[in-house]
Amino acid sequence: MKILFVVPYPVGKAASQRYRVEQWLPVLQEQTINYKLAPFWDVATLDILYKQGYSFQKLFGLVKGMLRRLLLLSRLPAYDYIFIHREATPVGPPWFEWLAAKVFRKKLIFDFDDAIWMPNTTEDNSMASNYKWHHKIAQICNWSYKVSTGNHFLQRYALNHNPNSVYLPTVINTTVNYSRIKDQQAKRVTIGWIGSHSTLLYLKLIEPVLQQLEQNYSFDFIVVADREPDLKLKSLKFIVWSEATEVESLLQFNIGVMPLPDTEWAKGKCAFKALQYMALGIPAVVSEVGANMTAVPDSLAGYSCTTHQEWYEKLELLLQDADLRAKLGRAGKQWVAQAFSMAAHEQTFLELFT
Structure with a gap:
């Protein structure tokens, strides 16, 4: 063939x-x-x-x-x-x-x-x-x-x-690049996001939430992308994305976020950021839109949010509790291996050519 x-x-x-x-x-x-x-x-x-x-x-x-x-x-x-x-x-x-x-x-x-x-x-x-x-x-x-x-x-x-x-689904190789798990016992907690310039604008959806959190907590907000974001955040740190350092950059996160607008276009997104976070034992906090609702089991491997208040409460909860982050992280890693790994969907891929 x-x-x-x-x-x-x-x-x-x-x-x-x-x-x-x-x-x-x-x-x-x-x-x-x-x-x-x-x-x-x-x-x-x-x-x-x-x-x-x-x-x-x-x-x-x-x-x-x-x-x-x-x-x-x-x-x-x-x-x-x-x-x-x-x-x-x-x-x-x-x-x-x-x-x-x-x-x-x-x-x-x-x-x-x-x-x-x-x-x-x-x-x-x-x-x-x-x-x-x-x-x-x-x-x-x-x-x-x-x-x-x-x-x-x-x-x-x-x-x-x-x-x-x-x-x-867009799947993760859980036995090679994503075989590690985040150690959640950190002195300074990091919230993070990874993506391309085309989706950077979605971070504006939670900018007010992060600004409010900055008033009460000390944390870093890391953006890994091919272009620096335009965000008014004291906690912001920017890392230039590269394939070689992608996993190492992700492992700096304690919490991963994926905000999306509730639009028809956003419903076409495949929640891959959230899968990357969970595959490394990083709890995902996402907008309750489209594939995010399938990819992230709410309260088991992360949280789905619809309002600024929900975003604030869930991020605050995870900022305060390392044991909760570790618990959700372990569950998320297991979930990705079960439902969104290469092993889980290899047969589906091969059957395309039959």
């Missing part, structure tokens, strides 16, 4: 791709299944893609990516399955997917972990969003052999267009 993974980014550069595609590759090797990855963006373009300016370089990188996709068409006959993570091209109609499915008659596996059929315009993507063709997601689902979705909200959408749509 030969599988072509059509992915947006170079290897090791994006969390979604690392956890939904790249970490499964050793499983394919164990099954003696051959594969190849075909990124759209090159490293040089990705390095400036989300920075201000560089318009010519970004356009040149886009043209190069489109040419790579055109050249890739000639290699499609060699593969049994074409696995498309999110989309084959970042702008324009789904011409690559149509040709692969309808002309080359290939079995498409379409995988996504966000509500990418909805417009989600930010300052970083405002120009590109005009050319995104969000409605193509329904078409790609319809043309696909199978669809793999990161949560049940996404699966319900996919099922409207393809009955062979399965739930495959």
